[in-house]
Amino acid sequence: MAIPHLHFVQSVRVSSPCRISFPNQYHYGGSNFSRKSSSLVYASTHNFDRDLHLQSKVETVLDNVKWDDKGLAVAIAQNVDTGAILMQGFANREAVAMTVSSRKATFYSRSRSTLWTKGETSNNFINVQEIFLDCDRDSIIYLGKPDGPTCHTGSETCYYTPVLDFLEHRQDEEHKLALTTLYSLESTIAKRKEELEVPESGKPSWTCRLLSDEKLLCSKIREEADELCQTLEENEDRLRAASEMADVLYHGMALLARKGVKMEEVLEILRRRFSQSGIEEKRNRKSQA
Amino acid sequence: MAIPHLHFVQSVRVSSPCRISFPNQYHYGGSNFSRKSSSLVYASTHNFDRDLHLQSKVETVLDNVKWDDKGLAVAIAQNVDTGAILMQGFANREAVAMTVSSRKATFYSRSRSTLWTKGETSNNFINVQEIFLDCDRDSIIYLGKPDGPTCHTGSETCYYTPVLDFLEHRQDEEHKLALTTLYSLESTIAKRKEELEVPESGKPSWTCRLLSDEKLLCSKIREEADELCQTLEENEDRLRAASEMADVLYHGMALLARKGVKMEEVLEILRRRFSQSGIEEKRNRKSQA
Structure with a gap:
């Protein structure tokens, strides 16, 4: 046929x-x-x-x-x-x-x-x-x-025009990408980092403090990881575990911002290590070599 | 008009x-x-x-x-x-x-x-x-x-029919949701947890070991958090930071699996804490009360 x-x-x-x-x-x-x-x-x-x-x-x-x-x-x-x-x-x-x-x-x-x-x-x-x-x-x-930005405008994605933002008078004329929670948080942390670079421009915030104090940031990461472990060791409730993991993530992401690393890179590493397609990718690289 | x-x-x-x-x-x-x-x-x-x-x-x-x-x-x-x-x-x-x-x-x-x-x-x-x-x-x-599963079939999303999986003879007749990296990893960890519950069903894996040994899991989480901090303290390169954050995430997610917590819950907490809409949600709850 x-x-x-x-x-x-x-x-x-x-x-x-x-x-x-x-x-x-x-x-x-x-x-x-x-x-x-x-x-x-x-x-x-x-x-x-x-x-x-x-x-x-x-x-x-x-x-x-x-x-x-x-x-x-x-x-x-x-x-x-x-x-x-x-x-x-x-x-x-x-x-x-x-x-x-x-x-x-x-x-x-x-x-x-x-x-x-x-x-x-x-x-x-x-x-x-x-x-x-x-x-x-x-x-x-x-x-x-x-491989790079998808939109013909050079934007990462084609979705950068928020409707409710416009309707709610936010008057934010800048493009705002359709970001899900993790990347919205990443973007917030990145903004705080930019504010730090312009003296007296930013409002005081916990994120700014973390980003400007390496010692504080590292002690918080260790503390939050410890508290996450305690939820298991001391049989705390599941919501407490979720909350501690949120703390670990947030503080870890502040460190990534300091190092100029994007969460997407972290996830790419995880994909290559764990996912089916990652395992295949590896096999293909070997067979091509 | x-x-x-x-x-x-x-x-x-x-x-x-x-x-x-x-x-x-x-x-x-x-x-x-x-x-x-x-x-x-x-x-x-x-x-x-x-x-x-x-x-x-x-x-x-x-x-x-x-x-x-x-x-x-x-x-x-x-x-x-x-x-x-x-x-x-x-x-x-x-x-x-x-x-x-x-x-x-x-x-x-x-x-x-x-x-x-x-x-x-x-x-x-x-x-x-x-x-x-x-x-x-x-x-x-x-x-x-x-508020709940979106698909009329009861599936979380409507996209559960993988084409390449079918073409590549994987013969996996089960539905497989279109999962991005983080949720694909979460699903892998959940499978290992299920295998643990059926004696001698699973292959030996690091995830299984972590899931069955609380002490090992917690010591790894603390160790990985420490190594993440060292990338900042000892000025290691950015790829090292990405890799250590991947370790922190993976081991943290193993703990979440032990506690029966989904990453989505962690992200919801982060959204409520940090995002614009989270701040608004709070404000609206107050104004409604």
């Missing part, structure tokens, strides 16, 4: 039992990036049965998506480490199949009526680690790691 | 300088929930000028959205604490205006051609704290706190 819009999936060559990879002549990055169907229609001489099996599984997935009357589904790109929603576009069958094979978030441009891979001009690709369908199968998450 | 689809925004009564609230006769929660236009077209006797000003600002926002040919924009609901994408729907002008006034994530159902507020039947509302537009102004994030 020939499925024309899936022709390029036939180009996929499987280099390891569990990993779809690109044929060598298909390069991403810099001006080498191209999406010529000639380079995509690629007859693999290896693993022919496996290719066919994979192709049929990809088709099963694509058949399962509930495409709208224009053959599209909503596709949301999300940062796997921070959870930030990077951008939202639309995907058709080819865009999803392309994302599966390239592991670069690919969309269908409704205005230009073409496929486009985020990063093909800016080099800021979104490296997709998993793709999720929702319960209705008409909405897709590309969960991945961006 | 009369804008028919904005008629219900006229019902909004402002109870504090920076906060839109519902008129008293409009109840959310349980079977009291109803959306009768009769209760919405509500002439406020107070703050008439402020109402008009707010109404005009809401209109400005709604005029700014790039609605598609059906008058819709994509609306994504995201958990403000965990960053989890809860669900995605579509919103029209009325849905966004309703969300602004009720602070409950409200969508437009394309199949039923009606507004619907997530939670109106299940009571699992999504309490919106901020609304973001993207750079193209045709995509919206409702950033908020869900």
Whole structure:
């Protein structure tokens, strides 16, 4: 059964039992990036049965998506480490199949009526680690790691226009990224650090005190870690444990601000150490070497 | 200028300088929930000028959205604490205006051609704290706190069908939520904890050892906190600080698992302590009391 819009999936060559990879002549990055169907229609001489099996599984997935009357589904790109929603576009069958094979978030441009891979001009690709369908199968998450800012404006994400802020007269004309709790706290700590650098600009705050007093900061981190342990050792209630962990996190993040480290870097380390994709990443690096 | 689809925004009564609230006769929660236009077209006797000003600002926002040919924009609901994408729907002008006034994530159902507020039947509302537009102004994030599972299946989010997992023969028939790094680690630790409860089921792992040895776990937490402090005290490089913070987080999360505490609870505490919306929440609780 020939499925024309899936022709390029036939180009996929499987280099390891569990990993779809690109044929060598298909390069991403810099001006080498191209999406010529000639380079995509690629007859693999290896693993022919496996290719066919994979192709049929990809088709099963694509058949399962509930495409709208224009053959599209909503596709949301999300940062796997921070959870930030990077951008939202639309995907058709080819865009999803392309994302599966390239592991670069690919969309269908409704205005230009073409496929486009985020990063093909800016080099800021979104490296997709998993793709999720929702319960209705008409909405897709590309969960991945961006190479750089996602928005064409240079912003980390495309969502930097807060509506309620505007309505509530905050008169804050600056862009404000859609930050979830951890990154909102990180941003607050970063602001306090900036205030410290301009004498007499900031209001006195505990965060400012911590940031300007290394001894105090370190003694607080040790104290909070100790109090967290006590919740276990002395069988304190679970809310107390949550509260002590919040203290550990906050004080630890103040130290990170002092060292110029972002939480995203910490989470990337955790992902590489613990997650399935991290373990795979390692294996792939080894097999590529 | 009369804008028919904005008629219900006229019902909004402002109870504090920076906060839109519902008129008293409009109840959310349980079977009291109803959306009768009769209760919405509500002439406020107070703050008439402020109402008009707010109404005009809401209109400005709604005029700014790039609605598609059906008058819709994509609306994504995201958990403000965990960053989890809860669900995605579509919103029209009325849905966004309703969300602004009720602070409950409200969508437009394309199949039923009606507004619907997530939670109106299940009571699992999504309490919106901020609304973001993207750079193209045709995509919206409702950033908020869900009262319970968002998906109609009872799943925490609607995204539990992993595509690459399926393609890569992992044969894992279980649902797997779209988890970002921190929650993926939390889930791994929880699995190890479950394995401990079934003798001889688990493979030996460091996480299992930590979870079964309270003394070891606490000594590791204190040790890692100490090593994090040393990166500042001994001027070690920033990557070392990131790595030590990762250790603190991981070991702290192992303790949370022992205590049955979720990271989401820790983040909620941080939000209430530090974020703007947390400060407002407190203020509102006081003004309501």
